[in-house]
Amino acid sequence: xxxxxxxxxxxxxxxxxxxxxRCDPISGHVSLFWYQQALGQGPEFLTYFQNEAQLDKSGLPxxxxxxxxxxxxxxxxxxQRTQQEDSAVYLCASSLDIGSNQPQHFGDGTRxxxx
Amino acid sequence: GQxxxxxxxxxxxxxxxxxxxxxxxTSGFNGLFWYQQHAGEAPTFLSYNVLDGLEEKGRFSxxxxxxxxxSYLLLKELQMKDSASYLCAGPSGAGSYQLTFGKGTKLSVxx
Numbered sequence: 001x002x003x004x005x006x007x008x009x010x011x012x013x014x015x016x017x018x019x020x021x022r023c024d025p026i027s028g029h030v031s032l033f034w035y036q037q038a039l040g041q042g043p044e045f046l047t048y049f050q051n052e053a054q055l056d057k058s059g060l061p062x063x064x065x066x067x068x069x070x071x072x073x074x075x076x077x078x079x080q081r082t083q084q085e086d087s088a089v090y091l092c093a094s095s096l097d098i099g100s101n102q103p104q105h106f107g108d109g110t111r112x113x114x115x
Numbered sequence: 116g117q118x119x120x121x122x123x124x125x126x127x128x129x130x131x132x133x134x135x136x137x138x139x140x141t142s143g144f145n146g147l148f149w150y151q152q153h154a155g156e157a158p159t160f161l162s163y164n165v166l167d168g169l170e171e172k173g174r175f176s177x178x179x180x181x182x183x184x185x186s187y188l189l190l191k192e193l194q195m196k197d198s199a200s201y202l203c204a205g206p207s208g209a210g211s212y213q214l215t216f217g218k219g220t221k222l223s224v225x226x
Contacts, residue, residue, distance in 0.1 A: 033212075033214075035216075042204070042216030042219050045207070045213045056212065058213075099212075100146065100206045100211060101165060103148065103163060105160065106150075108156055
């Protein structure tokens with residue numbers, strides 16, 4: 001497809017389980033971002049990749065969160081030992097080039113519910 | 116870091132004009148974005164302002180005043196489909212790739 005694709009669309013897990021969320025950015029986009037969005041809030045930055053390099057992970061809330069983009073295309077966000085406060089929508093965005101003036105194109109997100 | 120403030124909710128009538136305001140910290144500023152987000156969907160890019168003034172794109176216009184740390188999104192000839200959240204976003208610091216988003220303004224368009 002032409003847009004950013006995320007899977008799964010919905011994920012339900014029990015507290016303590018590990019989850020993996022996938023993002024397929026727009027082909028050729030250099031920059032990739034992960035955000036967390038709570039209900040009624042704006043997206044909050046988690047981490048940023050430029051090609052395969054993770055240049056900023058300052059927004060990851062704890063060491064249970066891990067992201068990778070090994071070939072500079074598809075990215076995976078992994079959450080280990082999930083907790084209820086991890087319940088949120090996880091959004092992935094990509095932009096064509098480097099630079100803070102580049103519009104980011106978002107996927108529909110993965111809605112994660114931790115029971 | 117950046118601190119972005121916008122109203123939580125607004126209601127407007129179909130066919131009318133509505134202005135959604137956004138204020139931000141001016142230090143480290145490098146452009147301001149507006150996104151539209153329908154419930155359960157991805158945010159979609161609306162506009163980007165880096166210079167002072169008004170930029171018009173069809174029914175939507177965006178204004179920026181860098182000295183005042185102020186922006187607004189103007190929606191004309193409102194349609195029911197414009198009911199959505201409107202997110203204002205700016206860089207988290209000088210040269211930062213991080214965007215800090217406001218909490219979003221939920222716009223309800225009524226007949």
